[in-house]
Amino acid sequence: MNPVTMTLIQGTVVEEEVHLSLTELCRACRAEEEHVLSWVFEGVLEPLGDSPRDWRFGGESLRRARLAMRLARDLDINPPGVALALDLLDEVAELRARLKRAGRLR
């Protein structure tokens, strides 16, 4: 391993400061466009804009799209199944957060 010169890298917080185009989102989660299109039609992702060319995805879409991609790829789930799984996972996360707030779960 060669020592690398260290320069401080500033990042941007995707969820707060970034909107992604369809191409950027596909690249960031290594999904084909047709995957992302099908997830939008199932309501998994809700971009702003009228046509795919104008779509702007909020930063939160990155986490959802990556999760959708992993589920679709690893478990071979079709888009309606991905949508259902994401809804259920959101619900589980909300319930776990509630347990955590009550101090029942670390």
Next chain:
Amino acid sequence: MKFKDYYETLGLARGATQDEIKRAYRKLARKYHPDVSKLADADARFKELGEAYAVLKDPEKRAAYDQVGSQWQPGQDFQPPPGWDAGFEFSGGDFGGTGAGADNSEFFEALFGRHFGTGQRGHRPATGQDHHAKVMIDLADAYHGARRSIVLRMPMLDAQGHLTSQERTLDVSIPKGVRAGQHLRLSGQGAPGEGGAAAGDLYLEIVFNPHPLFRVDGRDVYVDLPLAPWEAALGATVTAPTPGGAVALAIPPGSAAGRRMRLKARGIPGSPPGDLYVVLSIVLPPAGNDAERDAYRTLGKAFDFNPRAHLMEETS
């Protein structure tokens, strides 16, 4: 290197049909998928499943594996015999399932490594791929901002087509107010582009190290604050820990266990900032000596108090 029994990983007998292999994999994959399972070893289990399935689902690889596997027991030291794969044709390309090839075991690489991973998946534009990694930070880093050195392992192909990993260290500024699950985008820090095209980006997912006192929920932070019974009953000013430093907190008289007190804007900073919730609990002092037992007896005499009164009403 140990021999891996891929049939055992999937809970199957050697004669399993392709359908049985698929069913067993699907069932276990749903159980151990890291996005679904909260088991501590889900990640490792899922990788093993993916590797086993990548071999057994593919009749070519399965036949080659069976040929080698008939001579070994699981856990036994393993070296692929020279020319073991002669006579097998491999279509190459993508494994599906496991994702990044660098995650596969040494055993897998010894058997199949040289045949795969050389071809890029699908058609890619010349722009470099985006990379993803997780970075662990402390809650305090989100309050104050921080500078973190992170070591990344990048899978690379060497001249012979074997997968190796190259380490690089990045010095990253963690912005104040960042929350668990958010992503930092570092432009141009992903894979280099081809033919002078732009490099991909690196996305860092923020994960908080668990804290012994504080629980985090989005931008809000929770802390348990134990009180003595008289502090809860009479009110008191007590010191409470917060990630931003200790604060003096006025406990109102008659506070019940489980009551939450909100300290506005003392959660994770931002616009809007999160809140800090202090969750009250009441701890009884032990009656360890005569004086303490007398104190409890005096307490008992002073009150006309039956905490079970409502139980009787409900049953009659």
